[in-house]
Amino acid sequence: MTADHDTPAPQATGTAAGLMMPKAPLLLSGMRFSVWISPDGEIERLANSDVAKRITLEPPFVCHARATAQRLGVEPFLAYDVLELIAFVRPTAACTPTPRGLAAFIGAPEPASIEAATLLLYQTAELLLREQASRGRSFDPYAADVARTMMMGGWLWGPAVLAAMGEQDLHSPASRPGRGLNVWERLEEWSDHAPEDPPRQLSVSAEESRNRLAELLGEEAESRPQQADYASAVASAFAPRNVAGEPNILLAEAGTGVGKTLGYIAPASVWAEKNGAPVWISTYTRNLQTQIDSELDRLFPERYDKAKRVVIRKGRENYLCLLNLAEATQALTARPNDAIAIGLMTRWAGRSRNGDMVGGDFPGWLSDLVGRSRTTGLTDRRGECIYSACPHYSRCYIERNIRKAKRANIVVANHALVMVQAAMGGGRDEGNLPSHYVFDEGHHLFDAADAAFSAHLTAQESQELRRWLTGVESSTARSASRARGLKKRLEDLIATDPRTGELVTETIHAARHLTGDGWVNRLEDNLPVGPMESFLAHVRTQVYARTDPENSPYSLETETKPTVPGLIESALELKTALKELLEPIKNLRRRLEQRLDTEADELDSDTRRRIEAACKSLEQRGSNQVQAWVSMLDALEDEIPEEFTDWFSVERAGGKDLDVGLHRHWIDPTKPLANTLLTQAHGTVITSATLTEGSGSEEGDWIGAERRTGASFVPGNPIRVKFKSPYDYADQTRVFIINDVRKDDMEQVAAAYRELFLASQGGALGLFTAISRLRSVHQKIGPELDRAGLTLYSQHMDNLDTSTLIDIFRAERNSSLLGTDAVRDGVDVPGDSLRLIVFDRVPWPRPTIQHRARKEHFGGNRYNDSQTRLKLKQAYGRLVRRANDRGVFVLLDPMMPSRLQNAFPEGVSIQKIGLAETVQQIKSFFAPPAVK
Structure with a gap:
């Protein structure tokens, strides 16, 4: 019509x-x-x-x-x-x-x-x-x-x-592609500088910190005594260290609205200026990296000055690789359909601030439009960088950023990068670790350390290592593959030394013991090829035998012992094969190190750096990883070291296998974090709005915070400070626990979400503990909300990446968003666009083998309560981001224990009532005030 x-x-x-x-x-x-x-x-x-x-x-x-x-x-x-x-x-x-x-x-x-x-x-x-x-x-x-x-x-x-x-x-x-695509020819070259002088050891006083904060805020700023007190407290972490291995550590909880970002930027920037070295500010989410970068405009209002003094650092996999872009451009003659994607990538590359494709100035929706393989797929995801042998090395975004970071005042990094550097003893690119850190979102240090210090002997990890060593092995491989093997990365070094070439050949030959392309079909058909696939086939058999795959379309896991017949024998065979791979990798590394010595008078600086990088990558990605696998296999015959937990798993989606293997995690990953990073630093600030859980025991809360952040493993006593939020949560928020909706009946759960979202007229964030529950609710309520003129977006459902979904949710006042933990942690939506949060049930930790080990180690049910209380506290904290924000938090779980209710601020109204009454109260809460 x-x-x-x-x-x-x-x-x-x-x-x-x-x-x-x-x-x-x-x-x-x-x-x-x-x-x-x-x-x-x-x-x-x-x-x-x-x-x-x-x-x-x-x-x-x-x-x-x-x-x-x-x-x-x-x-x-x-x-x-x-x-x-x-x-x-x-x-x-x-x-x-x-x-x-x-x-x-x-x-x-x-x-x-x-x-x-x-x-x-x-x-x-x-x-x-x-x-x-x-x-x-x-x-x-x-x-x-x-x-x-x-x-x-x-x-x-x-x-x-x-x-x-x-x-x-x-x-x-x-x-054919014209010169317009050759953007690398137009990028400015970076230049090397002499090594940086050692930093001074001057402290930052509380007065200096307050004065800098006042400068950042400006004369017209509203007085915020808590923020000034916070900045003064943070200054204590920037005093000289008195004992080796005993850093100045500050644990600082600052409620929303205190203004902690500028509060720690103030003393950090003063220290950097006085001592001639950068302070690293680390976050868990990319969203906060972007926010901090924006706040630093106050410190460096001139764009040129800021470009020199502030550097955003992420892992290599976040940045456009110019060699990948050049090779994709050259392939356009054979793949003309890629021209749109490559043309738009060229346009972006020529204007980008730093080549950051994940959370930088790259539009996230572009990958959804033209394909990830031709956009974010052009990053160095597999560690295939050839360093100075690359024709674009002198213009490389990553190399430029690394050099800028050494001379910057403030480096804004993320926990993942900082942990990887710590795990690798300083990182392949960085040299020495920074002396001073600020860890914002400090409540996530445990999770970041858990990811950094774990080991996985899986099909995908094995396949990645094989590709890294061998490159593209088959003529039938997709022409879009840019996998560069060891021989390609070292070809000019091989040309001048036959022995290096022999060792590369031996390494590549031994790498064929690892998982090859097509492993999924071979394992399903029970036709493994090689010792790695044979071992993984036995692992898969054990997992499927001891779980209930028919009633679980998702991932499965089981204990490593007792083993099924044949598994130990296959493990011994694999261990022998891995040692055969380990030997040439080590010999190749030794050979390259020898060349640094024997050819010291002949090697130019670029070649020397490249050999050093090759040695480190062979150690970190090659021998260290393989040695960890051998150690894990040893434990299948012997005892698992008491500090670790091991298990077998089959990762699945929609009932299909995605990965299979053996996993090892530290029971307490903050121990290696403390040993490799915290004790090496001179001063560290660990801060968050939810550093403590709010159990009711002040001392118990701080002990828990120290354990979750690694501070308990560091000699000395950390300083503890807490600043309450200035917001009036009792007036600005309400908490409802629905007592008449069955959480295991998805029809009832979906109906509840529908009525709650209608009551608030959108502006709602629905959080789920399982993707399957999210999908079910989305399918049931999407059309009904649409009829009411309310748009519903969903993680895992919409053809949009998570960051774009959050951007849309922030911009569309009456839209609603369904998501899981990634949305809860990454969303920062001040104002009216987020006024209702609905959690589908109490977010208890998922009962896994790893969780069981940690629960036993950290105190049984007390650990469960602690983890759950923190999740509730963090989710609730999304509601009020500004002084005039108002919001409602709803939990669709009548089994919510009263002992967890202190996750919410003191004085907030918490009502355990039915759905219909909750809907009416939400409408009343958001109703405009009556006109007198």
């Missing part, structure tokens, strides 16, 4: 004031229906099934073609995606991929109707084409060449973009 409305439609036919706008319809799809505006301006509301037929006849304007296809229930289709145009014209600009996001992006009013929202597609495209047209060739000299190459891959926007730039021959795309 044709919709009745007062919004004028565009005449999207032909040109608009000199622009060659595509003659195409506009399409905006919801869960139930779509708005279709024809090129002649006719506006229709259509069933999605009817739209699915039309799009095969004429490509429409859309916002996020893949998400649109998902809503329509069809395969991806040709479309004029305005997001692609944004990625071309403004490659690093932030834009939420929704109509309201487009309105904010172009500075238009928020659309008042779905028809007005649809018109934004046209308005955004027109604005961007005008912008591209206004740029002269001197400003954007390679744009036309890139657009022509993208046309070769079928980019629909190509003719309009080229016309906007005044190009005459619109329909003759480049026969």
